Amino acid sequence: DTAVSQTPKYLVTQMGNDKSIKCEQNLGHDTMYWYKQDSKKFLKIMFSYNNKELIINETVPNRFSPKSPDKAHLNLHINSLELGDSAVYFCASSQGLAGLYEQYFGPGTRLTVT
Amino acid sequence: AQTVTQSQPEMSVQEAETVTLSCTYDTSENNYYLFWYKQPPSRQMILVIRQEAYKQQNATENRFSVNFQKAAKSFSLKISDSQLGDTAMYFCAFRYNNAGNMLTFGGGTRLMVKP
Numbered sequence: 168d169t170a171v172s173q174t175p176k177y178l179v180t181q182m183g184n185d186k187s188i189k190c191e192q193n194l195g196h197d198t199m200y201w202y203k204q205d206s207k208k209f210l211k212i213m214f215s216y217n218n219k220e221l222i223i224n225e226t227v228p229n230r231f232s233p234k235s236p237d238k239a240h241l242n243l244h245i246n247s248l249e250l251g252d253s254a255v256y257f258c259a260s261s262q263g264l265a266g267l268y269e270q271y272f273g274p275g276t277r278l279t280v281t
Numbered sequence: 282a283q284t285v286t287q288s289q290p291e292m293s294v295q296e297a298e299t300v301t302l303s304c305t306y307d308t309s310e311n312n313y314y315l316f317w318y319k320q321p322p323s324r325q326m327i328l329v330i331r332q333e334a335y336k337q338q339n340a341t342e343n344r345f346s347v348n349f350q351k352a353a354k355s356f357s358l359k360i361s362d363s364q365l366g367d368t369a370m371y372f373c374a375f376r377y378n379n380a381g382n383m384l385t386f387g388g389g390t391r392l393m394v395k396p
């Protein structure tokens with residue numbers, strides 16, 4: 168059984184388009200995250216949600232809008248895609264906000280903007 | 282803000298030998314966690330080992346162990362009896378023990394295990 172799943176795994180699109188990446192976790196966790204891994208493999212937090220509420224927004228452009236319809240889902244919608252948005256996007260979840268809780272990562276979505 | 286530095290972009294080791302990956306971090310806080318994640322070519326992020334800053338004893342998970350030097354803010358990963366399946370990117374990560382619970386990653390070390 169997949170703990171944290173993301174769809175799609177690969178996404179190729181043109182500049183200016185709007186796209187969404189979906190994330191679902193079946194672990195019963197309260198907290199979910201989005202991370203971005205750039206072409207140099209550098210990983211950086213984008214958003215953190217707890218019980219469907221935004222906790223962290225790490226200076227991400229407002230073209231990125233996360234949405235959490237329920238605790239098990241955290242989707243990422245991106246408007247007006249730019250070349251620099253090309254990256255691998257990872258969803259993750261943890262039992263709660265405290266530092267002791269392990270984060271479980273999804274398989275990643277490779278976004279390519281042409 | 283905390284920073285995590287991995288000074289070795291690439292390393293290689295012969296199968297069955299031991300290799301140590303370096304990681305240093307910078308923080309003014311006292312209560313935090315440190316992690317090593319493995320990212321094989323499949324792209325999946327896999328937790329290898331973690332260390333609570335308040336524990337003096339170094340964490341160990343089978344062939345993986347850490348050398349945690351809190352005063353020096355150093356957190357190296359030792360892989361013993363390296364296996365071909367250990368070939369991957371390895372990321373050191375830091376997390377405060379507070380409500381933010383965000384991971385801050387180092388730049389990664391690409392490890393190649395050679396037969």
